[in-house]
Amino acid sequence: MTYQGWRALVACLLVAAASSLVSIVYANAAARQSEQRWCGIVTTLDDAYRATPPQSEAGRKIAADIARLRGEFRCDR
Incomplete structure (x- = not known):
């Protein structure tokens, strides 16, 4: 794999990890808001x-x- 291929792979993994983290944080905030109601x-x-x-x-x-x-x-x- 070329250097640019590795960069693309790493970028995709970082984006996937970041979107997963955002989803988890949002789900926890929504659950907390529901409990507070x-x-x-x-x-x-x-x-x-x-x-x-x-x-x-x-x-x-x-x-x-x-x-x-x-x-x-x-x-x-």
């Missing part, structure tokens, strides 16, 4: 469950899942 309801439900803890097993599981989502979505930030 749920924070209002998740925070309200978690506060309600903390103020009045559920008595049933199903209610306790829902309360634990809501608390977990609040942490995963980083709703307190």
